Amino acid sequence: MTITEDSGPSGAGPKVVDSREIVLQTEGITKRFGAVVVLRGVDMVLGRGEVLGLVGDNGAGKSTFVKILCGFQRQDSGRILVEGEEVQFHTVEDARAKGIETVYQDLALVPQLTVYQNLFLNRELTYGGKLGLMNNRKMRQLTRQYLDEIRVNVPNIDAEVDRLSGGQRQAIAVARATRQEAKILLLDEPLAAMGAKESALIIDLVKDLSQNRGVSIVVIDHNYTHLFELCDRVSVFQQGRVTFDKRVAETSLEELTELMVSDYRRQVMEGQAQLKGA
């Protein structure tokens, strides 16, 4: 990754990463929960239309980082900049207003509501007027249309979400986020519950959004094969820090695997040393 200050004729211009304009940037993000330090100063940049993959052990702080980026949690220190401007997110709505949409690892769907009700959750369409009556017909029609457009196969949009498969539910959560025409999309393990066919569909959708609509995407996934197919760049989180950051074209499955395995070995050794010392 290369970051440059793109100095045009007027001097300081927008910062760019790999010749893309920087859309999202963090500087020194820290977070602790009581005595547990989860993030120890995370610096990240994300270019326009770029897909950045985050990998790392369970507990490395990836989900916490994403929750801070989308306003669900607040950092203890550090800055978030959207298109070069520092932002303060107190709620998820604050981040949404800046064009940031999220699919959480622990899904934010309501199991007892139908597919179309979930798709329009907190953004319900009404007929307008004082009573604010729900326009269910319109919401159902748009749900059908959008799911067909992105080729998500859910036969019955009136079905309650808890009757769907894990993969279908995940697809609905992704559809809910992508339908908003976000500028920045944060996906925390969107492929976790999915079969091969469903994964391929979501991968195609993410590629289309980044390549054809300029959406910038952060995606967490444990599957390196998915990441290499999907991402422009990959960052590794280890114990609350980014320890590795490379363009996918400049790294390999072997390098990433070796990095994670050697980290695991080091942790085992440290654990053994601590036990002996105790």
Ligand SMILES: Nc1ncnc2c1ncn2[C@@H]1O[C@H](COP(=O)(O)OP(=O)(O)O)[C@@H](O)[C@H]1O
């Ligand atoms: N709300 C919370 N309260 C206390 N600890 C938390 C909370 N959320 C996350 N943690 C802890 O923070 C660490 C990082 O978690 P997380 O960000 O989910 O990691 P990852 O997504 O990389 O697996 C874990 O040790 C987890 O137990």
Ligand SMILES: [Mg+2]
């Ligand atoms: Mg996580």
